[in-house]
Amino acid sequence: MLATRVFHYRDPAAVILGLKELRKKGLTPRGLLFIALDPRGETYIAVPEDLDAVGNVRVGDKLSLEAPWQGRYFHFDSVHRLPGDSVLWNGDRRLGDTGSAPEVACAISEWLKGSSAKNVFLGCTPHQPGSWWTIDPRSPVIDLHAAGFVDCVVTTSGILARRIDEPKLYHVDFAQIAAGGLRDKWQEVFTSAMGNVLLLERRVLGYRLVLTCERGLVEIDVSHLPDLVIETARVPMASGFGVVGRIDGGAFAVTAGRVEPWGLSDVSPAMLVGSPNETLLDLPKTLRATQLDDD
Numbered sequence: 050m051l052a053t054r055v056f057h058y059r060d061p062a063a064v065i066l067g068l069k070e071l072r073k074k075g076l077t078p079r080g081l082l083f084i085a086l087d088p089r090g091e092t093y094i095a096v097p098e099d100l101d102a103v104g105n106v107r108v109g110d111k112l113s114l115e116a117p118w119q120g121r122y123f124h125f126d127s128v129h130r131l132p133g134d135s136v137l138w139n140g141d142r143r144l145g146d147t148g149s150a151p152e153v154a155c156a157i158s159e160w161l162k163g164s165s166a167k168n169v170f171l172g173c174t175p176h177q178p179g180s181w182w183t184i185d186p187r188s189p190v191i192d193l194h195a196a197g198f199v200d201c202v203v204t205t206s207g208i209l210a211r212r213i214d215e216p217k218l219y220h221v222d223f224a225q226i227a228a229g230g231l232r233d234k235w236q237e238v239f240t241s242a243m244g245n246v247l248l249l250e251r252r253v254l255g256y257r258l259v260l261t262c263e264r265g266l267v268e269i270d271v272s273h274l275p276d277l278v279i280e281t282a283r284v285p286m287a288s289g290f291g292v293v294g295r296i297d298g299g300a301f302a303v304t305a306g307r308v309e310p311w312g313l314s315d316v317s318p319a320m321l322v323g324s325p326n327e328t329l330l331d332l333p334k335t336l337r338a339t340q341l342d343d344d
Contacts, residue, residue: 051110052098053082053117057091061152061186064092068160075100078161078169082111085122085174090149093118095172108252109296112173112304112319123147124174127251129203130158130167132223135184137208139201139251142179145192155186168203170251173293173304175316180210182231191231198235199312200249202258206274209258210235211246213311216262218246220275239278241267247312248291257281259301259329261291263308268329282329290336291316298325301332 056071058064068076076096080103083095095117097103116124123141131137136151136158144150161169178199183190193201198210198219207222219235228234244263256272268282291313294302300321306313323335 051082051102051106051114053095053114054098055117056094056096058094059091061092061149061156064094064153064156065159067094068156071096071100072160072163075103077103078164078166079103079106081157081169081171082106082114083116083172083174084125084128084153084157085116085118086144086147086150086153087120087122088147090147092149092153093122107296107299108170108294109300109302109319109321111171112251112294112302113321114172115318116172116174123150124176125154125157125171126174126178127168127170128154128157128161129201130161131182131203131226133184133227134158134162135182135226137180137182137201137203139178139180139199141174141176142194143176145179145181151181151183151190152186154181155183168252170294173302173316173319175306175314177314178312182226193231196232200251202249202251202253204253204271204274209238209249209271209274211249211260214245216241216243216245218260218269218278222275236275238275239269239280243267243283243285247308248293250292251294254295254297259292259295261313266290266292266329266332284329284333286333289313292329292332293319296321300324300327301329303332303336 125140129137138154180193218239225234248261250259265285302319306316
């Protein structure tokens with residue numbers, strides 16, 4: 050387990066100052082492990098206790114960690130800095146109740162800009178999904194989940210999202226986003242043959258993305274967006290297992306939860322499954338072997 054240290058900031062201005070100080074000590078986006086708000090809107094950030102180890106942290110490693118706090122906290126899943134410096138974030142739908150989430154997301158986005166990074170991915174925690182977008186801290190916020198769009202993933206051409214209680218994926222390109230099309234310009238680009246899409250892998254890797262569906266997993270190639278999405282693998286699996294990420298050239302980060310109409314509830318920290326030579330098609334066999342070893 051990675052030893053962590055938690056920093057507490059009472060307002061978004063303190064988050065900005067705190068992240069600047071942490072950067073001076075060696076923190077990079079890799080080292081942001083968990084970011085959460087409490088019901089008062091105060092921010093909690095978990096980073097490695099040893100900042101010299103930040104360079105060894107991978108996205109899959111973060112997804113397998115337990116949050117270092119207990120109680121009522123509302124977690125960010127990811128924050129993305131989009132063209133034009135607008136900001137997209139995914140996380141616990143209750144983030145919208147805190148009042149400070151847009152300012153915190155924008156503070157994180159601005160900090161990412163100083164590190165020449167476009168996004169940060171955070172630990173895996175159980176919650177009902179929400180997705181939001183805004184131009185800056187002073188602009189109106191669009192809550193995409195109000196129209197059913199969640200688990201937003203940034204591609205080279207725009208944003209992909211699933212829609213709650215549907216087997217379909219939708220896409221909106223950056224030009225349409227800039228023109229105010231986030232509410233009504235989404236285009237259907239893929240329909241899963243494995244039932245409703247419950248979860249999207251958090252990032253595109255090698256133009257591939259895994260969809261967790263009611264009856265199994267589907268891997269797609271998104272290199273031809275917005276014109277075409279190609280299915281590259283289909284793996285029937287028992288409901289409840291989901292892929293939240295993977296390590297570049299390495300294991301899949303697999304979580305487990307309970308199927309709900311809106312997705313997977315009570316998801317657990319992911320476990321890293323597989324090796325550099327394995328593909329999605331190998332995952333069921335590797336999972337069975339892992340479960341047998343655990344027994």
